[in-house]
Amino acid sequence: MKDYFTLAQEQADALRRRGSARVLAIETSCDETAAAVVEDGRTILSSAVFTQIDLHALYGGVVPEIASRAHVEKVDLMVDRALKDAGMELKDVDAVAVTYGPGLVGALLIGVSCAKALAFAARKPLVPVNHIEGHICANYLSHPDLEPPFACLVVSGGHSHLFSVEDYGVLRIIGQTQDDAAGEAFDKAARVLNIPYPGGPLLDKLAETGDPHALKLPRPKTEGRYDYSFSGLKTAFINAVHNARQKGEPLKDADLAASFRAAVVSFLVDKAMLAAEEKHLPRLALAGGVSANSLLRREMAAACEQRGIRLYMPDLKLCGDNAAMIGSAAYYRLMRGEIAGLTLNARPALRLVSA
Numbered sequence: 001m002k003d004y005f006t007l008a009q010e011q012a013d014a015l016r017r018r019g020s021a022r023v024l025a026i027e028t029s030c031d032e033t034a035a036a037v038v039e040d041g042r043t044i045l046s047s048a049v050f051t052q053i054d055l056h057a058l059y060g061g062v063v064p065e066i067a068s069r070a071h072v073e074k075v076d077l078m079v080d081r082a083l084k085d086a087g088m089e090l091k092d093v094d095a096v097a098v099t100y101g102p103g104l105v106g107a108l109l110i111g112v113s114c115a116k117a118l119a120f121a122a123r124k125p126l127v128p129v130n131h132i133e134g135h136i137c138a139n140y141l142s143h144p145d146l147e148p149p150f151a152c153l154v155v156s157g158g159h160s161h162l163f164s165v166e167d168y169g170v171l172r173i174i175g176q177t178q179d180d181a182a183g184e185a186f187d188k189a190a191r192v193l194n195i196p197y198p199g200g201p202l203l204d205k206l207a208e209t210g211d212p213h214a215l216k217l218p219r220p221k222t223e224g225r226y227d228y229s230f231s232g233l234k235t236a237f238i239n240a241v242h243n244a245r246q247k248g249e250p251l252k253d254a255d256l257a258a259s260f261r262a263a264v265v266s267f268l269v270d271k272a273m274l275a276a277e278e279k280h281l282p283r284l285a286l287a288g289g290v291s292a293n294s295l296l297r298r299e300m301a302a303a304c305e306q307r308g309i310r311l312y313m314p315d316l317k318l319c320g321d322n323a324a325m326i327g328s329a330a331y332y333r334l335m336r337g338e339i340a341g342l343t344l345n346a347r348p349a350l351r352l353v354s355a
């Protein structure tokens with residue numbers, strides 16, 4: 001009998017020749033336990049997500065041990081649900097994909113171990129996926145006509161990068177944050193306003209009712225022309241809130257939220273537009289949890305329209321962590337023959353490009 005990896009390689013070669021694959025994908029890099037079945041990188045046959053937010057909210061942030069435990073408890077259930085909703089059994093899928101980094105090591109290990117066990121049991125190829133690449137690929141699920149090349153602004157809890165997506169799986173960094181990620185800044189600003197974790201979505205909602213001009217915040221300076229920086233903005237905001245409170249002249253929370261959101265969004269939009277204009281980028285996509293921000297979506301759409309840039313944004317349900325985006329990225333990796341053996345390990349600090 002052939003060994004597992006020889007068989008997996010033969011199957012992957014056959015799938016490449018066919019140009020088609022139904023992938024079972026697993027995502028457990030942070031605080032969402034998710035599984036999905038995706039066809040040919042573009043069609044979601046099912047997508048199951050268990051969000052652990054309630055488990056972590058009590059502590060004001062993700063507690064790695066609690067995340068790992070919840071992943072262990074839920075990952076099988078999510079896989080079963082994804083298969084059932086797709087009307088399939090494990091033997092019907094062509095490959096098993098998993099996020100192997102970046103993320104929390106204990107959390108990643110649950111998904112990686114589960115995917116290895118399933119791939120081995122079903123004798124199917126195992127496809128390792130980078131979480132950030134997954135976020136970018138969420139756009140392929142929402143926009144069937146989108147193909148590289150395009151620019152992509154990835155804004156999540158851990159990343160703020162402007163990429164040039166030159167081909168499937170071929171990326172170049174145009175700009176990146178020098179310190180905090182945009183989502184991290186939103187969450188920390190929300191915390192001073194006593195908004196529970198994760199603060200970004202609720203701060204966004206509160207900001208809708210506030211005056212964005214109530215508090216003047218500095219425009220961050222960066223070394224690289226297309227780089228970002230959010231740490232100074234966050235500190236300036238926290239100091240301003242504390243000072244106002246100490247002087248007994250607190251501003252309204254909605255006004256504070258609106259001012260902070262406006263400062264972050266105008267910085268994100270202006271830098272992306274600078275890069276788009278100077279580098280002649282006709283197409284821009286957004287990705288990551290912060291791409292659900294309502295002001296970012298509105299302002300980026302307006303700025304792109306003014307300049308004749310075509311903007312792509314993932315559906316709201318695909319902005320945050322999910323496994324469908326991992327299934328999409330996995331398809332393109334599979335088509336390039338990028339499969340892993342059973343020695344695959346979690347890579348908490350995995351990078352997307354070596355530069």
Ligand code: KG4
Binds near residue numbers: 184199204291294
């Ligand atoms: O991509 P994601 O789900 O997880 C990571 O890979 O990090 O991003 C989560 C981040 C959190 O910081 C969350 O507060 C932020 O995205 N976020 C938002 C909004 N929705 C999620 N930030 C601002 N406005 C939103 N509407």
Ligand code: ZN
Binds near residue numbers: 157288289320321
């Ligand atoms: Zn993410």
